[in-house]
Amino acid sequence: MPAVDVANADSALRRELYFFTLYRLLEAALLVFVLFGPIDGLVGEPRHDIFARSLSLAYLALAALLFAFGRRGDLQGQALAGIATDLAFGILAIHAVPGAGTGIALMLMFNVGAAALLLRTRYGLGMALVAVLGIIGEFAWTSLVEESEGRRLAEPIMFSIGYLAIATLTSVLGRQMRAAHALAEHRGHETAHLVEVNELIIRRLRTGVLLVDGHNRVRLANEAATLLLGEAGDGQRTLDVALPELAERLAAWREGAIASDAPLQVSPDQPEVVPRFTRLLAGSDQTLVFLDDTSLAARRAESLTLATLGRFSASLAHEIRNPLAAINYAVQLLEESDDIRPADRRLLEIVRQQGSRMNGIIENVLGLARREPAKPEHVELVALARHFIDEYAASHPLEDDSLRATGSEARITAMFDPRQLHQVLTVLVHNALLYGRLPGEPARIQLNVHRDANGTPLVDVLDRGPGIPEQVAQQLFRPFFTTSGHGTGLGLYIARELCRGNQASLDHVPMPGGGSCFRIRMAAGEASRNHPGARPGTAPTARTPGQR
Structure with a gap:
């Protein structure tokens, strides 16, 4: 159970304090009516007539004052002042009007109980004890000093026991009321918080x-x-x-x-x-x-399809490795033969290179399916771009098309897995050769290595084709999206995933003057542009896994 907040619990008892002050006003008015009413001899002759009348009027005035200010100020202070007033005037009224003494003492029992309900336990029981001392003191004064024998000792004793009993009972009830209020307030705050959370969840669904x-x-x-x-x-x-x-x-x-x-x-x-x-x-x-x-359901189905395809690709790649190993071994044996003509030996070299590239693709597909992390290292991008163009031109005849490397600096170092970067560039260049040309004209592909204003290494693959419409550009990197009847739609998706695995990004950058630009934004190698360990990436190249 939460701790009881005294101020909040007291505020919940304001209504009870109001009825307590209203009851006090009723008591004072009744006492005035008894003493000033038209029915003579209703309670007998007062012991001290002037004192009794003055006392009743003073009590009525104070009761009205307490009623008027009963909803303001500190509840504990008002309840304490009220019960003190009740006991003082009540005990004096019992002494001044002995004919109404029993009734006044009986009515004070409610005042004692109400005070114990509103006050802290020690104050409530303390005021009950004051009432006991007052009622016994008044009886002792009347019996010993004024030598009056109107009442018996049993009466004040019974009232004293009643005061203590009612004070104890209502004090326990008051504690339970405060605890219940604190619990209700705590649950109310929790409910309000849950309502806010539920509204936020529903709003953001x-x-x-x-x-x-x-x-x-x-x-x-x-x-x-x-x-x-x-x-x-x-x-x-x-x-x-x-x-x-x-x-x-x-x-x-x-x-x-x-x-x-x-x-x-x-x-x-x-x-x-x-x-x-x-x-x-x-x-x-x-x-x-x-x-x-x-569309959300389609994406979820797409994710399931990709997961299934990933497992299938990993299984397929594993099965391809065995015949590929046999092909590579056979090529090595043929290269050792002295009967091979130079032209055929060049063809064997191309077969060996492409076999190595295919093996690299298999390793990357297996790594992507198994979520294996990339192995980035310091790569000198300018040299890597030139080396990539030489290898690509050797294995992919360009004919009238052109592929060249440009750069604003002699050396730019970045962190990337060189083999995976080679695969990403292969995908981008292959797509540019297929789609980045105007009808009837050769393709002009450019690999531009440079830095942005913050010094971040960038590799742009640019073409001078018709460009990509905005509606198509928004879906370029979605798996299985392709504008070709023969493409798989996985090339750009895998390329972006490989970039993300190297803490890099791959994005399409619109070109106002026409053409397309795919930008690889990498993590810088180090502050120095001439890192001694940087080297051109010469890892085996990879065949294009798909078209955009």
Whole structure:
């Protein structure tokens, strides 16, 4: 149970204090009525008439004052001042009006109990003890000093026991009330916090959520639903106006029909959604409408497909390694033969190089499937770009096409796995040769190695083709996306994944003057541009795994 906050618990007892002050005002008014009322001899002749009348008027004035200020100030102070006033005037009234002494003592029992309820335990029991001493003291004074024998000793003793008992009981009740209030307040804060969390979760859900009442008025809509509705829901709080087709499906569902799973096109510029319906509460006319974005479901299916394809690729790559090893071994044996002509020996060299590249691709596919980390090292990019162009031109006849390296500096060092960088460049250059040319003209491909304003190493693969439309550029790096009838759509996806594994990025940069630019942004090797350990990457090259 949470600790009791005294200030908050006291604030919850303000209503009880109000009734306590109202009861006190009733007591004072009743005492005045007894002494000044039209019925003579109602309680007998007062012992001290003037003193009793003055006492009753003074008590009434103080009771009215305490009632007027009962809702202000400190509750503990007001309750303590009130019970002190009650006991002082009550004991004096018992002595001054002996005919009403028993009734006044009985009415004071409520005051003692109310005070113990409102005050702390020690103060409540302390005031009960004061009442006991007062009632016994008054009896002793009357019996010994004034030698009056109107009452017996049993009466003040019984009232004393009653005061202590009622004070103890109401004190326990007061503690329980404060603890219950503290617990309720704590639970209230927790509930409010949970409500805020729930609202945040619902608001940030990628699934659209609408709350629709029985008249098809939209009561609530989270961010995803607002985005999905778009202009259809702009300013329209009625589903019949904003989305008539969705309103028709909701009406059919309410009549007991099975909800259709067919996608719903909200607007031409928004993705299709599949609506699902459920009642907010049993018997309620309010309905929760969930709008599932079909593109999200497609991405989830795509992720599952990629995971399956990754396992398949790893298995396939493993199976290819054995025949590839036999091919490489056979090529080595042929190269050792003296009967091979120079032209054929050049062909054997190309076979050996491409076999090595294929083996490198297999290793990368296995590493990507197994999520093995890359092995970045210091690479001198300018030399690597030139070495890559020489190897690519040797294994891929360019004919009229051109492929050249440019750079603003003689040496630029970066951190990258050279073999994986070779594979990324192969993908980008191969795509540029296929798509980066104008009709009837040769391709002009350029590898530009430079730095940005912050000194970050960059490698740009540029072409002078027709460029890439914005709608296509937004999907370039999605797996299986391709504009070619023969491509797999995995080339750029794998290239970006390889870059990410090397703490680098691969992005398409729009070219205002036409053409395309794919930019690799790398991690710098070190502050010095002439790192002594930097070397051109001469790892085996790789065959293009796919087209964009």
